[in-house]
Amino acid sequence: MRKIALHGGTPILSRRFDANYPGALVMGAEEAAAASQVAMHRSPFRYYGVDLQHQVRRFEEDFSAYLGVPYVVGVTSCTAALHVAMKALEIGYGDKVAVPAFTFLATAGAVVASNAVPVFIDVDDRLNMDPEDLDRKLAADPEIRAVIVVHLLGVPADLDGLLAVAKRHGVPVVEDVAQSCGSSYRGKKCGSLGDIGVFSFQMNKIITSGEGGAVVTNDPRRFARAVRFHDQGIFRDKERYGIDSPDEEEAFAGLNYRMSEFTGAVVAEQLAKLDDVVRRMRAVHDTMVEHVSAMAPKLKLRLPIDADGVAGCSFGIQLPTAAEAQTMIAALNAENIVAYLLYEGKPLYLREIYQKRRSAEKHGFPYNYPFKVPLDYSDGNCPRTVDLGARTVFLPIVPTIDQLTAEAMAEGVATVYRVVCMSKSIS
């Protein structure tokens, strides 16, 4: 067996591949031309201008067709989209929202910004929200009024299970697709299966305009509320959608999360490249699954429920212990194969801002509501997240990785695993 780089051997990759910016790596002349068109027509605002080019509208129409969802509104970020989704669902003070324990800050942060509080749900084997724990917590706590499901790093959550549980308890589901744009579940695009879908076009996401986001839904009433919240309570496109939403009765104070025409222009061009980006990442992902399974059959992989639906932006492996995960990370990085623990390997609620229930508000608002069922942010609340988070290693995948590199990465993973975790059984 070759000597691994951690032990002084030559790294299996001669250099680290491009950083984890899938969409930005394929950005080029098309995005430049579209952004230039906005500037040349001096119309950077979506609703009016010197010679409006309707770039945000173009993006919304294209995304609607792509997802098979009738209502799409572009916003400034996915954090904004989550805030908009909460208000579309009339979530606020006195409400709780179920979120996965293993996710980015924004998922739970947007709940707190909406004046509600998050209830953390444990993960399944794939590090996505576990339907059984959701069922348990919804049964125990009628104050939970919505669920935000996250499709973590390209692998869709168990939507069959989660949607059935939520339906049984009568709570709406938001799909947070920030990390998995272009993924699908049993033939339907992620973001189209729940009550509302939210997307991010930030730099690290699958397609990007630097910043940006979208809210999508099949429900005209929720859409009208979403549009109003994102635009100062106004709904300027009523005729476009044929939605009757009289201002006197349905308007309320909102914010400004409007997408600029520059963002719309760039993200529309990125959307045109999405299928190609996903196809290329999925090819790398599937090659790695195939080769690692063959070379290291005992290594547990993070595999999707529906193999055809994965976005392919990451490859996850589960080591027997946290210590072995740490050694694996050091050994893979020595091979020039980027590997890391996501979110420091810990549930979100163990961070100080949740342990101390901190918000931007006075008097402990919104945590000060006299909830009947107390919040539980203790270590033992989501034991599987604590366990799996610390021993699941993620390798980013970008569309510029070629087949040979994918095979070399797979060989690197398998070799390092055999040396690090199975050396006793081999010698």
Ligand SMILES: *Cc1c(COP(=O)(O)O)cnc(C)c1O
């Ligand atoms: C990145 C991310 C967000 C926030 O997206 P922004 O566009 O940066 O606001 C929300 N949820 C998840 C799961 C994310 O990874």
